[in-house]
Amino acid sequence: MRASDRAYVTLLDEIQSGVLAPGAVIGEVEQSVRLGVSRTPMREAIGRLVTDGLIRQQSARVLVVTGFDVDDIESLFEARRSLEEAAARLAAVRGYSETFSSLADAFDTAHPERGVLAADAYYTLIERFDAAIDAAVNNVYLVQALRNTRTHLARARRLARDNQDRLVASTAEHALIARAIAEGNADLAAHATHVHLHHALRSILASITADTPGTATSPTNLTPKGQS
């Protein structure tokens, strides 16, 4: 693995997980020393993160981790709505019935209510689902945009703790979407996606607004509105 890739993956994970909080200053030398690579691959890694929108230039000489507030989450879901509805529609008409039928079965028989371990299984399934969508959509431009949203979605997920009830409901929603795609029902696939995103957003926002006033729980790294 190249040094620039290691640096990128490490920083990406640290930003997504909140180890590097919004507003944290990213200095080339500081980070390259810390991660044990030279400035050249570090610059490449930082450049990629800037393109991703996870780091932004605050002034001519200072890079900071991008803020991520409630408004950003709402923007993100606006974008997801557009992209994932289109993706679901396209997947439904591309004829990958077997793949999505099998995925629907997997979602049907998943039991995320059975504790923490099952939550990992849930996210593994989601990954499989996303990969299947990407393959079925077969459109580099759309898939590129979808992947970008997932990069930011990881930050939103971290702010909202996994909720057992929500995981169960989301599993059922995905089963419906997968089934609709398998059956070639583009309208249902798109509308079920819309409904799913509605619930997912509501759940995330509820989780955050329940936390933020308290401050007593674990640190959220949620950027105050309007400074992202």
Added chain:
Amino acid sequence: MRASDRAYVTLLDEIQSGVLAPGAVIGEVEQSVRLGVSRTPMREAIGRLVTDGLIRQQSARVLVVTGFDVDDIESLFEARRSLEEAAARLAAVRGYSETFSSLADAFDTAHPERGVLAADAYYTLIERFDAAIDAAVNNVYLVQALRNTRTHLARARRLARDNQDRLVASTAEHALIARAIAEGNADLAAHATHVHLHHALRSILASITADTPGTATSPTNLTPKGQS
């Protein structure tokens, strides 16, 4: 202007304009010597173009200009459909009536039928329109994706020569979209955008298929289907 920016802009323009044809091998040293910059900024420029999807890694050590064929154009318009319809909808509900009302007037009074000079004016108007959409949508994720599609759209436009009739029709279509947004009519804005993209795609494909068999006209740099 930084050397890496100069290199990026130059290569971007050369790829979009077809000077660097699909399949052309991009060597770091070769390009850095040609453009008079060192390898470091050249690597940065190439990295950005890879992210853009205009250059891709063909093997471990050779980068080539990405192909761009009829399938890619259709994929691109699928993505645009999704993104621009969503953008039009959002712009319509954000309340920038004055801006889009003024744009609608500008489209109404534009006269692209008055020769080549007016074609430049047409594209200037389109740029103003795109900028207004970006500002109104006010969603970094969506706008980022939109900008990406425009990067590739430039290649499609080049393959299809400007058609006087099409420019006139497109102007009218944009006037309708802008008016719909100004009036807050999200449905009409979205559907008019859909119709516009349908006509635009048809025009581009017609222009290409009319050219390709002939080969007698100017070189199109159109990648044969399936090798992009």
Added chain:
DNA sequence: CAATGCGAATATGTATACATTTTAAAGCAA
């Protein structure tokens, strides 16, 4: 004659030295 392996050449990946620009601090003047 073909295939495989070894070696040399070349291109990319990384580190670092050097250049340039920006920012901040200090000193001087109003």
Added chain:
DNA sequence: TTGCTTTAAAATGTATACATATTCGCATTG
């Protein structure tokens, strides 16, 4: 005391030397 100018330090931008990996060609062997 405040503001402006100058200067110095530190960070980014660029060039280049060095390390590593890949590819192509040639030779040897089956």
